[in-house]
Amino acid sequence: MAESQNFARDYNLPELLVAAAARELRDGDVVFVGVGVPLLGALVAKLTHAPNLIMAMESGSVGPMPYRIVLGIGDNACVENAICTTSLWRLFADQQRGYFDVGMVGGAQVDKYGNLNSTAIFGSGDYYHPASRLPGSGGANDIASSAHRTVITIPLEKRRFLERVDYITSPGYLDGYNSRKKAGLPGGGPVAIITNKCIFRFDPETKEAYLDSVHPGVSVEEVRANVSWDLKVAPEVKVTPPPTEEQLRIIRIIDRAGIYTNNGLKNLTFESYIQLLEGSLEELQQLF
């Protein structure tokens, strides 16, 4: 891909993360997406190097081509131009059957084997009396159990990167080595952890996460300082490539109001929201 050499210069961190997520995806992949960065990444991939990528959303939608920003996995945008609308259990059953190449998952804690916690931060308490109750698994446990490969997105912070998570909501490699397979899980497990500072990958044998690339301007030491285990590092740590000009152009069309990649929802009024939708329709129709 010649275009991938034309790297953008003026981009922000969320835009870099979207591009990084997009790079995890291959043409022809069926991707089980959640909202936010992963979904933007899937759309960018589909509109650049992976035109045959199929998005699946757990509300029961397969292959949509939405002409507006997707505001949830059950948003109306998910039915736009879909190739199949069905039910939640069927989508997950299809994933368990092995049809989904990639799943995108997040959490509040991750550990060195890629296990994720999105259920409860125990703090001084426990599962029943947590310091912080999180939303729960949602579909994350299912994705992590059955997708051929999973891509994790989570901010890099010491309190989040643990030797062992408080609670395994979504299985990574459990205790490493072949323990995931022994547990009977059909999916392949995590292939990357994309953070705001770097990207981790997993040792093929031990299944332990190691630092693979740092984002431009981030040092290996800074990463180490934000991981609470003795982090392994690739022999040659790469620099995460920035978004290409083309990727950036598309990100800014799709998320024209910067809901995921800039200001979030805080400046959104009802008027500006309706205008956003109407403007999106015209611009995004051109893209697909």
Add this chain to the structure above:
Amino acid sequence: MAESQNFARDYNLPELLVAAAARELRDGDVVFVGVGVPLLGALVAKLTHAPNLIMAMESGSVGPMPYRIVLGIGDNACVENAICTTSLWRLFADQQRGYFDVGMVGGAQVDKYGNLNSTAIFGSGDYYHPASRLPGSGGANDIASSAHRTVITIPLEKRRFLERVDYITSPGYLDGYNSRKKAGLPGGGPVAIITNKCIFRFDPETKEAYLDSVHPGVSVEEVRANVSWDLKVAPEVKVTPPPTEEQLRIIRIIDRAGIYTNNGLKNLTFESYIQLLEGSLEELQQLF
């Protein structure tokens, strides 16, 4: 129902059987139907005393109002004006859930507890080497297991009415008394066996079949002679009522070529078949 007093005079045996099947059905019933007499019975019921009856066909169709004779449980007629078209497993799951009031089943052998065999007549052989291999369960085992009540149709012959069937394809009351319930079957079991000569019903306690009514002109002795166990007989054996004029009128509109109630298929040419369909459309549209 005043009209039920207007009994027809000129009718044949299949027409009497259709009327008898219709009388087993109540308004509002959801009926799992097979083709032939049971289906005609359900249609006659719907067009007379049970306008809110819903037919369910195992191909995945619910509530059709066909404008032609139905030539199979997956015939195109089954989708005509249906309220729901879905899948086979869902229809059967709905039956297992308890939504279906009545199921109509047949077989080649029946025994005193209403167990049915439609799998194999062993003869001097066994299941693996049968004298006669029959089509198999189809949906009959499922209907007999889960419908609230089942209505059996089978010709009265000594070789068919046995102390015990060679093979229980579709469970009736198994060994009688509470053995059906103990086996874990959710449905209520058979309520009637409609034959070409009489109708049997079941003792509420022992669950043994007894003679309840004989068709006009049939004697109790004739029935006894065609049953291979020591048949119990109701204190006052009734005479099966003939079809009413209205029932007969409807039977002859629905089965205008007598496929189920007269000559069968033997006189059907391609031309007469197409004419049958075209004629049915006009006549049956008036009925529903």
Add this chain to the structure above:
Amino acid sequence: MEFMNTKKKTDKRMTLKEAIATFVEDGDTIAFGGMGGIQCVAHAYEIIRQGKRNLTLIGDSPCEAGDLLVGAGVLKRMEIAWCSYAVAGLAYNFRRAVEKGIPHPIEVEDYSNFTIGLRFLAGAMNVPFLPTKSLLGSDLPKYNARIKTMDDPYTGEKVALVPAARPDVAIVHVSRSDKRGNAQMFGFSSNAENLVRAAKKVIITCEEIVSTDEVRRHPNLTIAPEYTVDAVVEVPFACHPWNMPYYYAYDIPFHVQQLAAFRTREGFEKWLDEWCFGVDSWEGYMEKVGWDRLERLRRVERRFTHISC
């Protein structure tokens, strides 16, 4: 003849108030349709307005209904996979209840979205459990004794089992229904088809009531045949501020404002006073939101998705 139960009625129409009063009893186990969108919002407000108590909620990701009901003190227990408003924000009431017992403590039993879906499918099929490959290796079975693992008797491979869900009441919002309860859905239906079959009593609400003839023109769309349904209620905009595919867009600016209020207990209580107890019914809520606003959400949606059948 007399029909034996409400599922046999040929006209099941009633108001939302009547349906909730008739079919939801204190102590019931309840389940709502919707997932991401198509959330049962009108229904949750009405349940709160009627002061129902001690309900158990079973659901995959019942964010709006779950958070509202737990905040209003209606729930004693939740068997769920997720509770949060996703892009718009967190489920503050749910967090306050679990973390601090406000307004009172609740029991939570954790599943995943798929396995809650399987629990409804099991209930719909009238089998006591279903097997899955999810949950294996994770900590969900560790803290939830009703998730069992077993060796498959055919191959020896490991499977997890989840128990059937058989709620007392299911409340499901659909695109359209006839008065008998033949409920049809355009677009995805999350677990609706199984919810209605798993539950003992079923309230269908819909954007529009149509004739049975119209239902018969598109039998593929029927997700709940009439024999599964006890009540039919026409409730337009029942999901606001959530989205309803083909009908109206997500009112996320409204949701942002709502969740800003929910951040504090006081804010939530004030919100309920105003938007739930301050009106008599969902009509009052819609009036308060403003018909012009609702109409604009409908009009903008039509530009993106339109029913072509």
Add this chain to the structure above:
Amino acid sequence: MEFMNTKKKTDKRMTLKEAIATFVEDGDTIAFGGMGGIQCVAHAYEIIRQGKRNLTLIGDSPCEAGDLLVGAGVLKRMEIAWCSYAVAGLAYNFRRAVEKGIPHPIEVEDYSNFTIGLRFLAGAMNVPFLPTKSLLGSDLPKYNARIKTMDDPYTGEKVALVPAARPDVAIVHVSRSDKRGNAQMFGFSSNAENLVRAAKKVIITCEEIVSTDEVRRHPNLTIAPEYTVDAVVEVPFACHPWNMPYYYAYDIPFHVQQLAAFRTREGFEKWLDEWCFGVDSWEGYMEKVGWDRLERLRRVERRFTHISC
């Protein structure tokens, strides 16, 4: 990039001859869509014509394909619930094989329609078994060791288990599909949606190939998304003499004539010589039936059922 397998191809169109030659191997386990109607007839003739051997057939009530294949000596084993032509007559080849070993003996494993459906559902879900209340108390488990009964670990109630079906090939005829294999069905679909997911390799045949844009206009109709499918073949009238809802009526007079021939082994062999080996392909069969006849079956069907989307 290179796609890793045929399910990822963006154009899966081929002829029926190519599809059967490519995806059906001697010794395979095979399953066909259809139930009552929508039978895979063209497909069965092509398999016979290509001389495939030692196949195992799994199916609920695969009457036409089952009886033809067993008569032609293609099958070594059947795992089925039913084999008969229903109103038109009995499955004489099936009977001859079981009763007399003609043309050779076959193994038969008996299930019911629902439990065969559950076997495909289990395969589609990638779980090793599913539980049911069917089969309990009957003699099916007595002669079929793969039907197991167990006490539910939750309630102690009895359930029967049936093993997942994972055929090597599924052949399913649908209303329409795009070239990627997004297969859509008007009307009922019997077990098609699970067959395609249970099988390793999937051949979709359809009455008509449509554009992906047309598929996207009616996403509710898609029973097999492209990721389940390996080959797409346009085969009009593929079910003749059976019916295809919304396309053509049942040609029962033809069936009566056919089954009269099947009554004797000689009659069946003569039929195969004429209708299967005597033509080169399904086009030849259709030519022989007569386009005018097929057209009349189509025209008369249009008067009863028409697609209104």
